Amino acid sequence: MASFLLPDRCALSPMAEAVAARTLPPLRRAHSYGFQPPVAIPCRPLGLAAARSIASHSSTLSAVAPETTAKVIDGKLVSNQIKDEVTAEIARMKNAIGIVPGLAVILVGSRKDSQTYVRNKKKACEVVGINSYEVNLPEDITEEEVVKHIASFNDDSAVHGILVQLPLPRHMKEENILNAVNIGKDVDGFHPLNIGCLAMQGRDPLFVPCTPKGCMELLHRYDIEIKGKRAVVIGRSNIVGMPVALLLQKENATVSMVHSYTKNPEEVTSQADIVISAAGVANLVRGSWIKPGAVVIDVGINPVDDAETPRGYRLVGDVCYEEACKVASAITPVPGGVGPMTIAMLLSNTLGSAKRIHNFN
Numbered sequence: 001m002a003s004f005l006l007p008d009r010c011a012l013s014p015m016a017e018a019v020a021a022r023t024l025p026p027l028r029r030a031h032s033y034g035f036q037p038p039v040a041i042p043c044r045p046l047g048l049a050a051a052r053s054i055a056s057h058s059s060t061l062s063a064v065a066p067e068t069t070a071k072v073i074d075g076k077l078v079s080n081q082i083k084d085e086v087t088a089e090i091a092r093m094k095n096a097i098g099i100v101p102g103l104a105v106i107l108v109g110s111r112k113d114s115q116t117y118v119r120n121k122k123k124a125c126e127v128v129g130i131n132s133y134e135v136n137l138p139e140d141i142t143e144e145e146v147v148k149h150i151a152s153f154n155d156d157s158a159v160h161g162i163l164v165q166l167p168l169p170r171h172m173k174e175e176n177i178l179n180a181v182n183i184g185k186d187v188d189g190f191h192p193l194n195i196g197c198l199a200m201q202g203r204d205p206l207f208v209p210c211t212p213k214g215c216m217e218l219l220h221r222y223d224i225e226i227k228g229k230r231a232v233v234i235g236r237s238n239i240v241g242m243p244v245a246l247l248l249q250k251e252n253a254t255v256s257m258v259h260s261y262t263k264n265p266e267e268v269t270s271q272a273d274i275v276i277s278a279a280g281v282a283n284l285v286r287g288s289w290i291k292p293g294a295v296v297i298d299v300g301i302n303p304v305d306d307a308e309t310p311r312g313y314r315l316v317g318d319v320c321y322e323e324a325c326k327v328a329s330a331i332t333p334v335p336g337g338v339g340p341m342t343i344a345m346l347l348s349n350t351l352g353s354a355k356r357i358h359n360f361n
Ligand SMILES: Nc1nc(=O)c2c([nH]1)NC[C@@H]1CN(c3ccc(C(=O)N[C@@H](CCC(=O)O)C(=O)O)cc3)C=[N+]21
Pocket: 033, 117, 163, 164, 165, 166, 167, 188, 210, 211, 301, 315, 334, 335, 336, 337, 338, 339, 340, 341, 342, 343
């Protein structure tokens, strides 16, 4: 009953509408986690064609049940498992060689969302037993000053991982900052040498970027076959879309990228066995974009206005969950999907770094 009173969950943003009309302007945001003004436009109900197509593809469907429900890929659960594993390994290393991993987090400026993310990362470090070192710098600080802080963490033997929270203030060149991080402490995996190794056959980077690694970990832990499958990655950012496409390719998927200039994103996406969406556009991917039985990993974390919640907004993914869960065989929720995995992978990368630096296996 209450559901009649709630706002439509698959409200389209203007950006998603533009895509639906196949006139998507270039994405404005640098990465998939930024905030954008939410606008609610009701989502259409699942069309008859889509419902028929689901019915004809589902093997377990009974005549009276025209809809299937996808298995939920529980990122919160898996991230907790990984945190437990990391906790045990940290204790083992501490007992054996007396080393405790350390993570330095540099935050420039005072974006509310970035402050929240940094706070959550610090909390997660505490839970598993990683020492965290936080530096908060004013918005108007110079690049040189930020690089100085990075250099001092590069030289600090208590620090095994360095993370510069993104996005940086507009006046800074991300490249100059990220290049300054010692590649051996680049737990975000954003250093060009790490990305370069990720792209090459027969080479392994020192660190795999956390969100892409988290997506792959979810596929692995849910026994989803990647080899020989068609995968579509929506979005081509340096921090998610591009590296996750490289990882899928390394595991022998046939990978297509869908981006703001793709002619028919719906058609391309609907051929995929695995869809990874990292566009940062609320409800961009409709049920009709999903091939029946496909696996959907939703990386988007988009705030939309919701006066009913204490924060005044709620988080939705790039994928219209209510529609997609009736077509897909498995899907990640937002929140509780890829987000918690990003943090778990950061902890895992920091542990891995300390192990490598101290030659501990
Ligand atoms: N250098 C750098 N590295 C990053 O890894 C990085 C970054 N900069 N800048 C910002 C993005 C964003 N990001 C998230 C991490 C966890 C959740 C997360 O745990 N989300 C929860 C919801 C949290 C909530 O409810 O507010 C979830 O999806 O369930 C989300 C987003 C890491 N980022």
